[in-house]
Amino acid sequence: MLSKQNIITTINSLSNKRKIFFSEADFQFALSWELQRHMPKSDVRLEYSPAHIDPSMHIDILLKEEDEFYPIELKYVTAACDTIVDRERYLLKNHGAQDIRRYDFLKDVMRIEKLIYNHNEYKKGYAIFLTNDCSYWTKSFAKETCDRDFRINEDEIKSGELKWGEAAGIGTKKGREESLLLQGNYKLNWQDYSSISDEKWGKFKILIVEVENSKDITSVTNKYWVYENWVAEKKQ
Structure with missing residues (x-):
């Protein structure tokens, strides 16, 4: 079974080889390669589409161990920089x-x-966010921000319904109008990934969120059914 410690070990190994990436696709390929190296008996797929569930869905990385599936979603978000690392x-x-x-x-x-929660073959999954933009892991002391519910800084706890603040503009919310509904309870903890410069943009940190089924699947499925139908009704 793929564990969070497996992910952390793989990430630490990768950071010794690649301290920075050209793009999210570069990060995706490098991490998948490292996962395959650390777990040679597993199958690793990129941009996997669970067509029997939702043909429009694509998972950044899927790790398969016999009949067990482990989805991994990635974000690589950067602050501007122009630097040389390992002669590149x-x-x-x-x-x-x-x-x-x-x-x-x-x-x-x-x-x-x-x-x-809805498909037994998916045992647990991981959402990973890698960035050199310190605004993501630094706590904001502003009392009211349009994205207060979506803050992911150190020690934030995410659970339940997350929605935009009243000050959020139409342009900000375009294509993202709906609230999010999280069934799990997630305390967010960032860890150092690499340091390439003393400049503000020179430190990369990574956030790894482990998602596993810790609730009664029937009640959760019903909640998602209610939520998705509520969204569908709003769009009509």
């Missing part, structure tokens, strides 16, 4: 839009929950 130049963009990227990460957690 990395020119990273400033992704910005932290509010919607927090939303998207927590939506990944919700997507994994829906697989874990």
